[in-house]
Every structure is written in structure tokens, then in C-alpha cells.
Amino acid sequence: MITVSQALDHLFTLARPLGTERVALAEAAGRVLAEPVVAARNQPPFAAAAMDGYALKGVEADPEAMFKVIGESRAGARFDGAVGPGQAVRIFTGAPVPVGADRVIIQEDVTREGDLITLARALDRGPYVRPAGTDFTIGDRVEAPRVLGPRDLALIAAMNAGDVVVMRRPEVALIATGDELVMPGEEPGPDQIIASNGFGLKAMIEAAGGRARLLPIARDSAESLRAAFELAEGADLVVTIGGASVGDHDMVAPVAAELGMEQSFYKVAMRPGKPLMAGRMGDAAMVGLPGNPVSSLVCGTIFILPMIRAMLGLGAAPAPRRPAVLAEDLPENGPREHYMRAALDGETIRPLPRQDSSLLTILHRADALLVRPAGDGPRKAGDTVDFVAI
């Protein structure tokens, strides 16, 4: 059996960054930017008014001074002339500040009669002029790689990029296996249960930027599994669920081998998730997850998500860990790294009472996986432990 960290090394060898594609900016939310965006203009491209009011020479802005209004500058249509001594231009927020003016007096500080304005006795400080290029200048960059969120997209749009080069989304085929499974909403037979794991994994993969296809359930026969693998053609990553253990009906390993899977490893020293397997199948990476619901979702968090991130060019890194203070004593851990379902409460973490890998209700209540290293000694309440947020 190999360690979790060794398994991840193998998986990162299988999960190389994918190619890129160009997409319209409106379709780019959540995608991973693959090439930097470089500003082709200054923002603002001209000195712009920050308030509605009157543009004039700052040195003349004395209390109760009078000016003649000689024109108007509004956003989208500038005043073409220059502002001379004793002159002002009516101006609106975002409009170009005319040549000769360097201050905007807000309209609240002005009384106007015809073409004449008089400034108030006490003036707001100003100058309410945004110099050209205050926000960014030509050549400024949004660096790649980066998951594009609302703030990135607004900035990239302002830089005048109508489309961007992003990483292709990893295509993941999910194959649930087992004679006992029916899809949610179907009528199960007396010995059947509902196939649930694929739905959690699909959501997990898609939230991380991949695209997941739930294939029809494969039955516990070589023929049915072969058919499912055929349907997975074209995927970057094929994930099977269940049938990974050593029972007579656990068909995934033999069928995958028959189809040419070059196995990287089988079995990892972790709890839950021991019977994990992985390898290469043609152009695709293949991961066989254990069927127990908690095992498959924990393996999704610890292995599949880092693989998706690596395929998206976001680096080969394990699921991020953070420290928390243990709320209760824990006995020593066994020889497998244990990912305990746990609840966070501020800075403290408490393992949930039942850790059987079939219990989806417990996983549902958990918001963290408390990580116990293999062979970790007993721990006291107040000790610092690591967790992975879920």
C-alpha cells in the first residue's frame, strides 16, 4: 500500500494540463485564464470628472468667486475648447475635463444665474479630477493562470478584451457500478439501493471547473462494464465508483486491465478510501473509487479535485489543509491516514460521533475532514490538528 502523498504524485503524472481554447468574455466566468490579458488602453483614457459640477482653474477657486460658463462636457461628448481665466465649463461625472481646467467644483457649491456662476463661501476640497490612466495604463496585465471571477471579468472587459484564452475544461466520465444500484427516482427492488455517489462527485467536479457526465450504471458483469468504458470514450478522466475491492463481483480492475489500463497503483493507506486504483487508459486517466458513499466523496476531495486543478493548469498541489484546535481527546490512529468527518466551530474542530464510511448523513453534517496522520499518537483536547474544508 502506498501513502496518500505517493498516490497524489502518481495521479499528477496522469493528470497533465490540458490544452487551451478562446472563449467570449461573457462565457468566461469560472474558467481558468491560460494567457495573460494585457491592457491596450489607459483607463480613464482622459482626465475625467469625478463629480457633477463645473470645471475651472483650481488656482481661481476662491470662496464667492464668479465665473462665466462657456460650454458643457458630458460623458461621451467632450467640450472642445479650452478653459481660460474666469471661465468654467458645466461638467458631468465621467466626462473629459477640458484643457485649461484642473478642478471640478461640485454643483452643490455653486449658484448659477444664466451664464454666471458664483462659488459658495465654503468649498468642498476636490479636485474631483481623475487623471488619465489612474486605474490602469497600457501594458498593465491580468496574469494567468487564474480562475476568472466577477472582479477579473470586469477588469478584463475594461481593458478591452472581447475574448480570452482559457484552459479547456476537463471532461470526466463517471461510471457507477453495481447490480444493487438504481437511479434516484426509480423504483428499487428489495435488494437494491439508490446510486448516490455520482451526483456528489459530479457537483464537486463541476464546481472545480470540470465537466462531468454521469453514464448509465454498469452492472457487475464484464460485458456491462466494457460497454460503460466504451461510452466513456473521449473523456480526459474516467472515474468508476464501486467494484474496486476484492470481492468476487468487483470487476473494475480486471475489466480495466483487459481494456489496456496501465495501472499506476492499487490501494492507498487511508481511511476511508483504501481500495483506490488509478492508471492510464489510452489517452485518459482512470481512477477507480471505492463504492462506499463517504469513501468515494472523500477520495473525490483528496484526489479527484487536485487532479482537476492540475488539468486546468492550476498546479499539482494536494487539497489545502488548515489548522484547528481539537475539541476533544482522540485515541491513537492506526496505520492508515484517517480523514475523519468533523464539524468546525470557530477555531475548534470536533470529530462527528460515527465514522463508518457508509454514512452520508454524517458527511452531510460535516464541514471538514480532520486529518490524522498514519500512526499518529493519542491527541488531547486543545492540540492543534489539520483539516481539509469540505
Ligand SMILES: Nc1nc2c(c(=O)[nH]1)N[C@H]1C(S)=C(S)[C@@H](COP(=O)(O)OP(=O)(O)OC[C@H]3O[C@@H](n4cnc5c(N)ncnc54)[C@H](O)[C@@H]3O)O[C@H]1N2
Ligand atoms: N474482504 C474485504 N472486504 C472489503 C475490503 C477489504 O479490504 N477486504 N475493503 C472494504 C472497503 S475499505 C471498502 S471502501 C469497500 C469498497 O468496495 P468496492 O469499491 O468494491 O465497493 P462496492 O462493494 O461496490 O460498494 C461498497 C458499498 O457502497 C455502495 N455503493 C457502491 N456504489 C454506490 C453508488 N454509486 N452510490 C451509492 N452507494 C454505492 C454499495 O452498495 C456497497 O454498500 O469494500 C470493503 N470490503
Ligand code: MOO
Ligand atoms: O476504505 Mo473503505 O473506503 O473504509 O470504506
